[in-house]
Amino acid sequence: MRRLAHTVAVFLFAALAAATANARAVGMPQFVPGFASHTVQAGGRTIYYRIGGSGPTVLLLHGYGDTGQMWSALARVPGRTHTVIVPDLPGLGNSRPENPTAQYDMASVARSIHSLMQQLKLHRRALTRRTQCCNDAAQLALSFPSF
Numbered sequence: 001m002r003r004l005a006h007t008v009a010v011f012l013f014a015a016l017a018a019a020t021a022n023a024r025a026v027g028m029p030q031f032v033p034g035f036a037s038h039t040v041q042a043g044g045r046t047i048y049y050r051i052g053g054s055g056p057t058v059l060l061l062h063g064y065g066d067t068g069q070m071w072s073a074l075a076r077v078p079g080r081t082h083t084v085i086v087p088d089l090p091g092l093g094n095s096r097p098e099n100p101t102a103q104y105d106m107a108s109v110a111r112s113i114h115s116l117m118q119q120l121k122l123h124r125r126a127l128t129r130r131t132q133c134c135n136d137a138a139q140l141a142l143s144f145p146s147f
Contacts, residue, residue: 031050031052031068031086032050032052034053035051035053035075035079035084035086036050036051036052038050038051039094040119040120041119042112042115042118042119043090043111043113043115044112045095046095047095047112048068048088048093048095049068049087049116050068050085050087051084051086052079053078053080053081053083054082055081055082056081056082056083057082057122057123058078058082058083058085059085059087059113059117060075060086061089062086062093064092066092067094068087068088069093071086085116087116089113090102090112
């Protein structure tokens with residue numbers, strides 16, 4: 001029952017994110033008060049991420065053509081009870097391409113995000129993605145089911 005409630009909460013959060021994606025602030029200098037921004041070498045790439053809150057881990061992934069900044073209007077809510085990780089996917093936002101031959105297929109992105117979470121010594125409790133296609137989130141879950 002508790003697992004079902006957690007799953008329902010994650011899906012409601014994702015639906016809220018999709019409904020309010022266009023309400024994000026433009027030019028916001030700070031992501032969310034209480035969140036810190038960092039970069040880490042993960043999977044052979046420099047990954048920019050934001051982290052805030054404490055408790056079980058929630059990983060928020062943005063869609064292609066967007067950045068983790070899209071979660072700024074919502075990240076504060078799960079940050080009250082969870083550790084929230086909001087990366088810019090490889091090649092997007094502040095996770096700029098390292099070289100012209102870098103791979104950005106779903107499996108490569110999943111490996112990079114998995115490496116990020118390993119370096120942070122965090123295991124996801126929930127994974128949320130905002131877009132019409134959940135390919136990279138699905139690839140991450142399928143490639144690394146125990147993480």
